[in-house]
Amino acid sequence: MKPYPETMKICRFAYKNSIYFGRLTNESVEPLENYQLKTIKQTLPISKVKILPPVIPSKIVCVGRNYREHAEELGNEVPKEPLLFLKAPSAIITNENPIILPKQSSRVEHEAELAIIISKKCKSISPEENPLNYVLGYTCLNDVTARDLQKKDIQFTRAKSFDTFCPIGHFIETSLDPNNLKIEARVNGKIKQKAHTSQMIFPVEFLIRYISNYMTLMPFDIIATGTPAGVSPLNPGDICEIEIENIGILKNPVKREDEL
Numbered sequence: 001m002k003p004y005p006e007t008m009k010i011c012r013f014a015y016k017n018s019i020y021f022g023r024l025t026n027e028s029v030e031p032l033e034n035y036q037l038k039t040i041k042q043t044l045p046i047s048k049v050k051i052l053p054p055v056i057p058s059k060i061v062c063v064g065r066n067y068r069e070h071a072e073e074l075g076n077e078v079p080k081e082p083l084l085f086l087k088a089p090s091a092i093i094t095n096e097n098p099i100i101l102p103k104q105s106s107r108v109e110h111e112a113e114l115a116i117i118i119s120k121k122c123k124s125i126s127p128e129e130n131p132l133n134y135v136l137g138y139t140c141l142n143d144v145t146a147r148d149l150q151k152k153d154i155q156f157t158r159a160k161s162f163d164t165f166c167p168i169g170h171f172i173e174t175s176l177d178p179n180n181l182k183i184e185a186r187v188n189g190k191i192k193q194k195a196h197t198s199q200m201i202f203p204v205e206f207l208i209r210y211i212s213n214y215m216t217l218m219p220f221d222i223i224a225t226g227t228p229a230g231v232s233p234l235n236p237g238d239i240c241e242i243e244i245e246n247i248g249i250l251k252n253p254v255k256r257e258d259e260l
Contacts, residue, residue, distance in 0.1 A: 007175035010137060013049040024171045053094040054139065055117055055171050055220035060087040061211055062160070066200050066226025073229045082202050082210055087143070087164060087224070088161035095170040098255045101236065102162045105146035108234050111227035112185035112193045112242040115141035116204060117172050119151035124215035131208035132166050134217070139177055140242045140250035141169075142185075144234070167240075170224070173247045178204040182245040183228065187238050195228030 010032070013023040022029035029051075030043045064083035065076055072078075093099070101108050119136035144167065150159035157243075178197060185193035197203075202210070207223060217223075234240060238254040247259065 009171040011171040012052045012054045015049045051170050053092050057221045058218045060222045062224040063226040067228040067231035085156040091166035093164050098253045100164045107148045109147050109231045110240050111143035111229050113141045113224045115139045116223040118217045118221040122212045125209040125212045131205045137172035137174040140244050142167040142242050167252045171248045176246045184243045186241040192232045193230035
């Protein structure tokens with residue numbers, strides 16, 4: 001995506017069988033020029049378009065145990081360097097889409113996280129370079145986890161990658177301080193997780209540089225920066241909300257697989 005220096009909410013939407021990037025307001029979307037997608041000129045009312053997940057990444061890189069109290073609540077040691085794992089891109093849904101509880105798990109939990117969206121190819125960032133130069137923006141993410149399967153497996157892939165297990169916000173906020181944000185998870189209006197991104201063990205800049213030295217990050221890739229303490233089970237009929245200061249609210253109903 002071409003860089004957009006001014007503050008905006010970037011969305012991705014479908015209109016008349018084509019897909020576009022746009023600037024999102026409360027009532028409309030204004031298409032943005034982009035080399036990857038077709039472009040149109042007119043501003044459109046939200047009622048006339050279908051809002052899609054804002055990106056389709058080549059990978060979702062997740063950081064485990066990046067808040068001290070969350071590591072402790074699961075009985076784990078605080079890592080000395082970032083604990084990385086991957087989540088399948090096919091797990092992505094967006095705002096108001098249902099989280100589906102699979103029959104293979106008896107305990108599925110929410111995990112509120114700040115998501116970093118990468119803007120351009122990023123490999124082996126040097127100590128002198130600012131990692132934020134590779135950031136398109138930020139959004140809310142729910143790293144939904146089958147906790148019983150995670151405890152069974154050495155790797156996290158199976159527990160993290162069921163379809164619908166990666167709700168992300170329906171837009172990307174392009175300008176904010178990622179290390180100075182309140183983050184909160186609510187289930188049926190009750191606060192379950194409440195923290196601040198300044199409490200992350202490894203801050204945003206460190207994570208981008210660190211990950212880029214192990215794998216090439218591509219445009220629209222997502223880094224999920226870890227979750228604070230307070231994870232709890234999700235049940236059919238629940239409404240799960242992830243709210244991050246200066247970004248907004250990601251809201252998803254919870255359903256059983258046999259309700260589809």
